[in-house]
Amino acid sequence: MAKKGKSIQAIRGMNDILPEQTPVWQWLEGTVRELLQGYGYREIRMPVLEKTELFKRSIGEVTDIVEKEMYTFEDRNGDSLTLRPEGTAGCVRAGIEHGLLYNQIQRLWYLGPMFRHERPQKGRYRQFHQIGVEAFGMPGPDIDAELILLSARLWRALGLEGVRLELNSLGSPEARAAYRQRLVDYLQAHREQLDEDSLRRLHSNPLRILDSKNPEMQALIEAAPQLAEHLDAASQEHFEQLRARLDMAGIDYRINPRLVRGLDYYSRTVFEWVTDRLGAQGTVCAGGRYDGLVEYLGGRPTPAVGFALGIERLIALLEAQGATPPAPAPHAYLVLVGDQAQPAGQVLAERLRDALPGLRLLVNCGGGSFKGQFKRADRSGAALALILGEDELAAGLLAIKPLRGEGEQCHVTEQEALDRLRSLLDAEQQNLLGAR
């Protein structure tokens, strides 16, 4: 081992998720998993590292992500690799590579860390986590609607409040190209009002200028030609049908003509679920249709649509409204006093676990006095303390003491202890069912 030195800190913008926080993550992930399964989506897991070329081609050379935010490096073979800044590109790459897409319908999802070298602030990190959902092979608005309905159901399942849906259509690539030219002409004519960022984007990515937050440019943007007026007929029809479906299902939304998204692969439908409760980083979930991407990445033409939600932002929002469930406490803590009680107690605990699947039982390890162990039992949040000392061991009994609420300590047989634990588990199950 090298010499002792100063302690090493995590990389800025990359967070440890500590044991107090993991129950919320697991609850959220479990809820999403169950819900997606209910809609027939299957999980796919891709590497976190891909060839840089994949992201350049899919996300677009002149996007913030590719220009400024990717963690790109050369590996030992001299290949340029990038830590994935998002999951869609890798999912499409994997789908093409394994023949999952051509002439098929696929409903896929993934979960995992993404990496962007952004300026860290609340809700914006350099390593963050997304749950992404991607659907392939379905060209119509039915699947766009399914994804939106599914996300709305997820908010209900999580008890999430205060998110609203923003919707737009970017039209076909051809209609967008024609519109792009109109927009460039308009912006050219007002060149003197453009800020530095917009001047840079004028020819590379003019639609993103509409997304500018610079207050001095708002009047110019306000008066710019609107994409909605330049949609092709088929995209218009697609959008109208999607809206009709959302109306029928009672989903509220707002058409936001400025919603253009920060990645280049979108066409037609784009949407974001946003909140005002997280400050500047208010988008918790975003996505849209990307019918051209599969072909662009070397596959056969395949319509596709998807979204990704930011887990950190979702959890921040849930925490802000106090909607996260508490971590489940142990049902019991086994206090073991004496040299023989310790190994005997560990074997007893295994018998209890065999008899009661789902039992959360903490066995005292690391020794300690009776008093010290009782303190640990109390701190663990357990409902019951089970006590095995030399006397109990000799008598073939256990002592049992409720740690929450009323109840005296008493001696019981192993079978009686099992019955007590079973009724605790049953009561918990009933509560869970009641809560649903």
Ligand code: HAM
């Ligand atoms: P995106 O809008 O770049 O889209 O990211 C989706 C979500 O990830 C955002 O709405 C946000 O909640 C979260 N997110 C993004 N960057 C950060 C960050 N630095 N820190 C914390 N959370 C962040 C995509 O990534 C597309 N792949 C979505 C998609 C899937 N479109 C079609 N399929």
